[in-house]
Amino acid sequence: MVIVSIVIGLFLLLFTFAPGNWMMGNRSFMGDRNDGGMMHGNGGMGRGGTVELVSSNEPNQRLPIPERLRPDRVTDEALYYTVRTERGEHRFFNQGVSTETLGYNGNLLGPMIELPAGKTVYINTINQLDEPTSFHWHGLVIPGAEDGGPHQSIAPGEQRQVRLDIDQEPGTLWFHPHPMGATAEQVYLGLAGLLYVTDQTKTGLPNEYGVDDIPLIVQDRLFTADGQLDYDRQMNIDGTVGDTLIANGAINTTFDVTTNTLRVRLVNGSNARNLDFSLSNGEAFTQIATDGGLLDQPVSLETLTLTPSERAEILIDFSDLSLEDDLALQADGIPFTTFTVRDHIEQDGDWTAAFTEAPVTNESSEADRRLTLFGMGNMVTIDGKQFDPDRIDINVRQGSTEVWEIYNREDMMGGMTHPFHVHGVQFRILERDGKPPPDNERGWKDTVAVAPGEKVSIEMTFRETGTFMYHCHILEHEENGMMGQLKVD
């Protein structure tokens, strides 16, 4: 491990001082699709957001719904699943070649894995890639040893069983790789899957999977002229972004809506791009859940921003639309999934019944710790330090509750929004710059966007022991060292 650190350290030095370094992130601009109009003056080279999203000319196709993973075995107390990483090929384009991809139990992305609250879930994780990977259960409150961070790397051809005792609110979580040095590339090439924490309690919310309750993993990708995802060429040290939106791995998708209310579980699975979601008719939708569970109260919104790895569940009301009407969900004004009204089936159950409890007040509190995010490119740091797998940055006692104030210190050029993620917990946002968070952030979170110059206070209880990561979820920033280690014992 020490040798690995030294090698990584040398690489960091090399990259940091190599002449022309800041150009590297943008070398993909030559020779790729849609060259025109991609440069965008957003703080200079090497910054995220330098590639504009564009509408794709691809013909519409049905929205793929990830398969619900069947357990290998079920007992009264436990479920047993198998998840394997695979190399594959996927047809993104109607005409032309297949794209080389990675997937879980398939060619691209992965299945939806149900995790019933109160049950123990065993997952046999198998790495069929020719490089190390790990299986990180993003948002699950589980011991550090099962978390699938960089310390739980699985070598090619190896497997490992994890034990997940599910004890948290129902919600939309996800899983993705987290190996040192290859997280960003493996996610970019397709490794991401859904985790649904479920419970038996009937809430009245739409919950028929693939019918009135659908997931949308939304990602941006940049395809080369021959339709490939060439991570080495497209990599940007401040976050690899693309011009093409994909939803559940497909371009320009359609979905037939048969019910008055559709529940959509949005996952920003991008490496680096923040996505502003809205409806094409400008009407409001209702956000009902954040990263780790239902909001205290539903919130009506016309625009919802999710930074990388954030999730939200929304309800879209189709009762005022006529049969055969279309309504598109768009990100940054670019439509990516078009809903067509095929029926107006009335769902049973009153979903407002799910929100009868009194709202939790996110009371302000003095910070126990202050963390500072700073820098860009290869120079990103937390508290002036870059990631060291052999160093514990923060020690806390199991069961303790702490308030962390996360400060995104601006640099000369302003800086970037960093999505700050803590493993092994769900937290509450107490304050943004001394003010209460917006209504749609008053729920369980595991990732919070921190804007340049902003201070965000979060409160969390460390229920599980072990070593956990906290980091920026711009995956290239994470790779560049914007990550620390938290030890709970």
Ligand SMILES: [Cu+2]
């Ligand atoms: Cu960052």
